[in-house]
Amino acid sequence: MSQNELKKQIVEVLERNKIGTLATVKNGKPHSRYMTFYNEDLILYSPTSSETHKAEEIDENPFVHILLGYGGEGYGDSYVEIEGTAVVRQSDELKEQVWKDRFSTWFDGPHDPVYVVLEIEPTAIRLMNSEEDPQVLQLD
Secondary structure, eight states: OOHHHHHHHHHHHHHHOOEEEEEEEETTEEEEEEEEOEEETTEEEEEEETTSHHHHHHHHOOEEEEEEEOOSSOTTOOEEEEEEEEEEEOOHHHHHHHOOGGGGGTOSSTTOTTEEEEEEEEEEEEEESSSSSOEEEOOO
16 A cells, blocks of 8 residues: 555544544553544644643653554454654644633633643554554655
8 A cells, every 4th residue: 555545544544533442551561542633634732731641651751652543343443543742832823723612611711721731743544444554654
């Protein structure tokens, strides 16, 4: 499969699947939790609070691992494994871009000072359980 076709399939998985796991490093060990992800091309964004363990863990070690996809229908379900680096962003523009009304359960609005957005830049993406063996998208 060409890299362009692979990227297209990966973006389709990202578009169809908004909930996945985010693993950070805590005390030298992986620490995973479910998160909501939004994507712009291959960059992922996830809303969170600056007062969470994940924000602290990312500040200490930016390397993360994300699983998205796999609907539970069987072996053939496609999903992606993403290795990347995360940054905690506080930009008002980005916070407004990612904001959803349902976040008001946790935050006082897009300008709440504890509301932040995790920005994840992939360093490697693998498409798993597709029609072929696992495929790795080459990222520069």
